[in-house]
Amino acid sequence: MVIWLVLAFTPRPFIVCSLPAVASIVQEIGGNKVEVLSILQGVENPHTFSLRPGDLKKLERANLIFIIGLHMEDWLPEGILKERGYSLGDSLGIKGNPHLWLSIKYTEKIAEEVEKGLVKIMPEDSTYFKRRMVVFKSMLKSIKVSDCLKHRKVVTMFPAFDYLLKDLSLENIYTIINVPGKRPSPRRISEAIDIIKKNRITAIVSNPFNDFGISDAIVKETGVKVIILLPQVGMEEGIDTQIGLLKENIRRLVDGLCG
Template identity: 30%
Template sequence: MASRKNLIGVLLIIFLLIQPGMADAGGDEGKLRVVTTITILEDIVKEVGGDRVEVTSIVKGLENPHTYAPSPSDVLALSRADMLVKMGVTGLEPWVNSLLVSAENEGLLVVNATKGIRMRYDDTIGCENPHVWMDPENMKRMVETIKGGLIAADPANRAYYEVNAERYLEELDELEAEIVSKTAAYRGTKVVEVHPAFMYLLDRIGFERVGTIERREGGGVSAQHVALIEDTIKKEDVKLIIDMPQLSSPIVDQIAADTGVAVVELTPLLGPFGTDSYIEMIRYDIDMIVGTLEENDGSGEETPKQPGSGIIAVLIGIFIAWYLVGRR
């Protein structure tokens, strides 16, 4: 009996000694540890990786990835990660390379989610636009790339990742068809953005962007540019000004007040307005666009009169008067 108690005591001591190491190896319960740069990528990893991954995003929903400054906790998370998923486009994550150096994680697998996706030139800002994920077609390519990264890092669960990716791709197909259908009546609508985050989404639904208020990240907006934007809004019959919670500028309210154009606040990142997934975020943005246009459709405008309607009304009036007099 004494020897059994001693054995139990030894086993308990061994368990207590190795428990911290077990928790530290391969993440929670052996899951693949993945860090992403933005929440959009975190959502893809969750959809494809399911319960085989433990994922966290460096930049949260209300933070600006263009100007984000990594914290010591970001360095620590990346130093313990098995895989980093970044957008890999110019100008969006200027801090990521220095973060990789600081993390000193030689075994880290780095995945560029936008591999094979070509950024398009944006006339409103005079350079390539990095917000490629706002088009569901590009999102599908990113799903395939991230699926490949997960399989490379964890080949034993290849079939699991492939099934999840296929299901998610079908959901994105449905989303794309839905948003095109919802906005069909407003194709050709002209808009102005506060920040060029929605170009790919607006192009997908057939809207026309005629100006961007903030042309350079954190560069400020001159009085001359504000005047140009207001003139463009009036000349082009712009219907919407698109704002976003990641940027807060009183200039938007000023321009809206000067031009009388409605402002709609959309988000290009998860988190704001209760958007916990990419699909929820795109649906929210589209519903806000359509709802605002419907609310302002025809406001302040008189109903067009049919040609000759005034003459017809006069003749009807004369007939009624003649009829009433005749009955007397």
């Protein structure tokens, strides 16, 4: 009985993730073998986020830290990752756009990297992680993608959903705000309006973050609709898993473009 109690209360490895989407993936693969925490909670903009009191202590206590990398988490203290850090974007050899978790394709690749990271610190549980990975991949493959989205053209407010649009065979022909947090020039906004009119674009794909009122101005000028997609797990009630996030964004695209 004493031996059983010792085993039962052995602390699980503490895994810290920069984003709730990554934390959701880690939880899916790690199951009850890990304790998972996300620094961001889903409502913050990761491009403008600053660490809160207590966040550093969580990072220092972590057995493993998963981040996206690619300058998504420039708010992390230099050197905090050391040997415990795992930059998913770098591991996948990605350059440029860091919004990997918003793609079905890259969600699977992130999960594969997560499995590798967990096996490194818990090799004795590799079979358990592999089994959960199979289940997670089957969940991804079960996500329904409507053919009505294929080869449609859209304009995007931000580059956040470029990978997802490519997954769905949607063509993004222009991104209005191409530098995070920086208002585009009047000329760029005018170019967007001209492109929307010339190509008979019916929708702008955006997210809930501040767009400097640009979408309202473009809607007034062109009559185009705005499809708001969610950039993060936890941003809205009920969207609390990575699979749920992907499904919801695809549903919104279908409603906005095919409905």
